Amino acid sequence: MATATYSLAGSQAVCYHCGEPCVADSLIYDDKPFCCAGCKTVYELLSGNDLSCYYDLNARPGTAQKAGRSRVKYDWLDDTQAAARLIQYTDDEISIASFKIPTIHCSSCIYLLENIYKIQPAIVRSQVDFVHKTVRLTFRKNDISLRQSVELIASLGYEPQLTFNDLESKATSSSNRSYYLKIGVAFFAFGNIMLLSFPEYLGIDALSETPLRHFFGYLNFLLSLPVIFYSASEFFRSAYAALRQRTVNMDIPIVLGMIVMFLRSSYDIFMLQGAGYMDTLASLTLLMLIGRLFQNKTYATLAFDRDYKSYFPVSVSVSRDGVESTIPLSGLSIGDEIVVRNEELIPADSILLAGEAMIDYSFVTGESVPVPKKSGDMIYAGGKQTGSTISMTVVKDVSHSYLTQLWNDDAFKSEEKQTTLALANKVSTYFTPAVLLIAIAAGIYWGRTDMHRAMNAFTAVLIITCPCALALSAPFTLGNAIRILAKYGVYLKNTAVIEKITTIRSIIFDKTGTLTDKSGQHLSYAGTQLTPYEEAYIASLTYHSSHPLSRKVYQALSGTTLSTVTDFQEIHGQGIEGRIDGHQVRVGSAKYTGSTATIADNPQASTVHISIDGTYKGHYDIRNEYRTGLNDLIRTLRSQFDLYVLSGDNDREKENLRQIIPADHLMFDQQPADKLRFIKQLQEKHTGKVMMVGDGLNDAGALRQSDVGLVVSDDTNNFSPACDAIIDARRFKGIDHLVRYAGDAMHIIKISYGISLLYNMVGIYLAVQGTMSPLVAAILMPISSITIISFSTFLSWVAARRRHLI
Amino acid sequence: MSVLFVLISACLLMALLFLLAFVWSVKAGQYDDDYTPSVRILFDDTTRSDSSNKTNPEQ
Structure with a gap:
């Protein structure tokens, strides 16, 4: 549970454990104030076990332990079947289990969780992975059960997130590991091949015709074997997959170039005692792998594929x-x-x-x-x-409930959307045949006179045009863009989303929670003017209630000094009351406070009524507030896109919305399935693609069906249905920047393509003559790649500046 | 000249050892979490209960 930040008056005491404000005569223990008994208990436990360093690392690092929080029951962990799913390893003595703990947020958390053995010696070892917010516990299973271990860390305020989904799927081995290995091997081979090729580069003749030169050649061949068969394996796999589907992607010309490079070099080394192109092969593979790794930026703490199971x-x-x-x-x-x-x-x-x-x-x-x-x-x-x-x-069954049956729709069964760049594939469909034609033409031209030179020209063209730079421009531009956007507050599922954004023609907004701001609701007071003392009473009283409306009122009044409340009572569905400084204060429904107002008086707002000492004072109206900057955003987007609003609510906001969006583009009373269907119809009707901007699980179907699903999230760590991108709610008005920047990124890629094609033309000019030396390839390839990398990195940064993203 | 054969082979073998060390470190999961160890190393080993010599590495 995230602790909200309140703006506090200077002198008010805050809890030593969690930083929440304390009531005037709060619990004092060890000369330190605590907001509740829960926080104090944790403090006692930690200081008693020599863990008070927890509080030295960061000020007030704890999680609020206030009453009213649910005490999750962990009985079911004693069920061996359920426990078996959580336990990763077990033998006669110890068991190992990993948990996801969303509350991990600072170095104190790491300190505490890794020193938990001081509290419970049966936990032999605990290791925190801060980035993934997980802890791995090794415990002696004869001394402590899984349930007891979980209860212990939960009692410290680190409640593990144990959801239906976490138990069902567990294979989350990091795919980056294989990238690191492949890059390591490629780098090893590249470095050594370069060293062994140096005499060749420098033209040291003393070496030529000596056994040493042959020796270098054979070593180069040996070193290139792991590069082509291991490091480059995924390019082969991707090219093969494309060929099987009868499409062309960028990996096909790359793989073609690699194969030719390898065969030609082997032939040179073994038959002609030459040098070959093994250095180029290794550097190309290395650069391409780095590009892939750079592009595969993932957010460990964000999930883009959650369905209802993750929340149940x-x-x-x-x-x-x-x-x-x-x-x-x-x-x-x-x-x-x-x-x-x-x-x-x-659950059902x-x-x-x-x-x-x-x-x-x-x-x-x-x-x-x-x-x-x-x-x-x-x-x-x-x-x-x-x-x-x-x-x-x-x-009803869990999977056939009103909400969850949405996931039975066909939209969720369809395969994962395309992840490679359509533009690159399109370029490749022209590029590959063109290169092959040039190579064959050069071969035929020389073949009439000199067979040897013909082979040289043919292979040289394929080697020099191996589109390394071409294939690097997209990963580096998009990889950069995705990082810049993440810093800004927009998290993309993968780089392909950027290209999809540029094809959008219609944007559909959900209303509640998307256009309106969940947290910053507008609060107004009507009735008898309240004195500052009375406001302080109301703040003190609402502070004790966890009801969302009480929290809203409390937040609006925060800054006042809280007083002690006695005789506190919460009457369910009615309101709260308590005695403060001798005054009887009631906050709640109209009937409860003795007001004559009815809901019909003010249908557009939630109302909280106040009475003090039996006298009705007035009421707070809490209205949904539209996000700031909404009007400007709609105005800028309107010129470029078709805008729609789909609301699950009734049409009480119609008048407000009509001022910014045409009435026939406003849809109310939309069920989750209706939203999905609406998008499907729009996709069939229009040529352009559709972007859905939503926030809740009720938008999940629409987000999935749309071409780009964008989720507005107030707390990016917290909750988001399956989508393509998550935008921080504070950046909501930056949606137009996002759209424009995506367009910029695609322009940059096109310019980079132009530059790398120029390099290719120079290369082809040299290659068709059939006399190109391996040295030319070894220089031209890295130079073109590095030009492209620096160019695209620089331009994507400049574009981000221009769009005010950084 | 023939000493070069021996030297170069030895160099390559040594480089191969480093590559194997790298492979082992990746497989052992050393690259999985690149943040937590940087924090962990700064914690003091407080073996005795002695609150007077606590230091604060973070602030």
């Missing part, structure tokens, strides 16, 4: 014959009676049996105000219960 709990409490037990979610069937506690997610469509349900559907719709439900009501999966414990009967 692993276990669920089921009540059978009055006995409550915890079972894995996969074991849930229709008719089961489930028990859902505060802050727990409803169910009917409420008992309890006061306040369902927060923010997860699904982006609307953060909880909806009250009464017994007998249908509650859809994906909602989150806030408040007391409820029990309900499951009426």
Whole structure:
């Protein structure tokens, strides 16, 4: 759980553990203030175990332990079947398990988690991977169970993220490892071949015709074997895959050049005792691999392929014959009676049996105000219960619930969208035949007189045109662009997204949570003017409630000095009350505070009413606020794109939106499946591609169906449905910069293509004469590649400056 | 001249050893996490409970 930052008045005490503000006479322990007993307990535990260094590394590094947070139950971890999925290794004495812990955020976290053996010696070793936010625990399984280990780290504020999805798939071996190995091997071969070729470069004649020269040649041949058979293997694989699908990609001319280079060099070395092109082969492979690695920028902490399974709990409490037990979610069937506690997610469509349900559907719709439900009501999966414990009967399977059945749509079954650059493939379809024609023509021309020279010319053309520079321009431009964008706050799934953005013709926005700002809602007060003291009372009271509306009011009033609240009461679905400085303060619904106002008075806002000492004072109206800069953004995008708004809500905002978007482009009451269908229709109707901008799970279908799915996220570490790109909500108005910059990047690639083609022409001119020396290739190839790399890197940076991205 | 054969072969063998060391380090996972070790090395080894000589490597 992220700790929100509040703007605080200067002197107010903040919790030594978590940095949350403390109430006036808060808990003092060891001369340090704590906001709640939970934080104090963690502090006691740490200082008692010689771990107070935790607080020295970073000020207030902890996570708020305030009451009201759910205590997740880990009973199900005793179930050996579920535990077996988490445990990676086990023998007679020890077990090893890895967990993802989203709260890891600073060096103190690393310190604490890696020194956990001081608290519990049965945990032999714990290792944190900060980048992936995981911890790997090695524990003596006879002394401590998996459940106890998890409970221990959870009690320190590091709750592992254990979701349905994490258990189902576990093969996450880093693919970068094989890149590192391939690059290492290529670099090794490249360096040594270069050294052995030096006499050749310098034209040291003393060496020629000596056994030493042959020896160098044979060594070069040996060194090139791992390059062509191991390091270059993925280019071969990719070219073969393209040929099988009867398409042409950039790897085909590359592989062609490599094969010719290798065969010609082997022939030179063994038959003619020459030098060959092995140095060029190795440097080319090395540069290409570095390009690939650079392009394959991934964000360890972001996931672009999550579906509902990533958010659903692993276990669920089921009540059978009055006995409550915890079972894995996969074991849930229709008719089961489930028990859902505060802050727990409803895993399947169910009917409420008992309890006061306040369902927060923010997860699904982006609307953060909880909806009250009464017994007998249908509650859809994906909602989150806030408040007391409820029990309900499951009426649909987990995978066939209202929300989750969206994932049964065909859009989710289709294969992964294309990841290579369409432009490169297009260039290659012309480039490859052209090069082959030139090579054959040169061969035939010389073949009439000199067979040997004909072979030389033919192979030299194929070698010199091996489009190394051509193939490097896209990885370096796009790899750079993706990094610049990430710094700006836009995270792309892969580099191919940039090209797809440039083909967009229509942009579709979701409303709630996308166009409107979830956090910065507009708060206004109407009624009797409140004195600063009264405002302080309200702030103190709402501070104790976890209800979203209370949090909003509290945030709006933050900065006031909090006073102690006694007799605090939270009446579910009604409001909160408490006694502060002898005054009875009530905050909540109209009825609860004695107001006569009804919902019909103000349908567009959520209202919080206030009464002090039994006198009704007034109410706060909390309205959804559109994101700042929205009007400007729409105005700039409107000239270039067709804009639509699809809202899951009713049309109460229609009047507001009509001012910026034509009325016939506004769609309300859209179900998740409707959104998906709308995009499908648009794609069939128009020639251009469609970009969907959304935020919640209810947009998941539309995001998947669209050509580019862009998710607006307030906390990029937190939540995002499957998509192509994630944009930080603070950068929302930068969408037009993103679109324009994508266009710039494609221009840069085209210019780079031009430059590398010029190099190729020079190369072809030398090659067709049939007398090109290997030295020319060894110089021309790296020079052209380095020109392209520096050119594209520089230009992508200049373009980013121009678009105000950096 | 013939000493060059021996020397160059020896050089290559040595280079090969370094390559093998690199392969081992990649396979052992040394390149998987390139951030945490840089933080970990700065932690003090506090073997005794002695709060007076705590230092703060981060600030």
